[in-house]
């Protein structure tokens with residue numbers, strides 16, 4: 001069964017931001033030449049995650065960032081002493097991985113969908129693993 005993995009390096013620029021990584025994930029799929037299979041995007045961090053959402057109107061990303069921040073304010077009655085409890089909670093809202101079907105060498109995403117790396121405690125240097133399993 002053909003399979004491979006690579007790690008995207010992502011430099012985030014804000015404490016909270018969403019970065020469209022769809023083209024980078026598709027490039028990885030292209031590089032491996034896998035035509036049919038499953039692509040897993042996995043973020044190995046506890047304060048950054050990944051989600052799939054609308055790419056057409058950037059206001060959608062702005063709204064997500066603003067309202068996630070309202071849902072989980074930076075300051076609160078947290079016990080975790082590192083000062084980033086809100087970021088740990090936010091990443092549990094997005095999750096740490098997405099699985100995308102690959103057909104005819106292309107990620108199967110809806111017309112308006114993109115894959116977004118979600119930073120919740122930046123700016124930092126981050127990693128995002130991409131693995132495609134053919135079959």
Ligand code: ZN
Nearest residue numbers: 080082084085
């Ligand atoms: Zn922490």
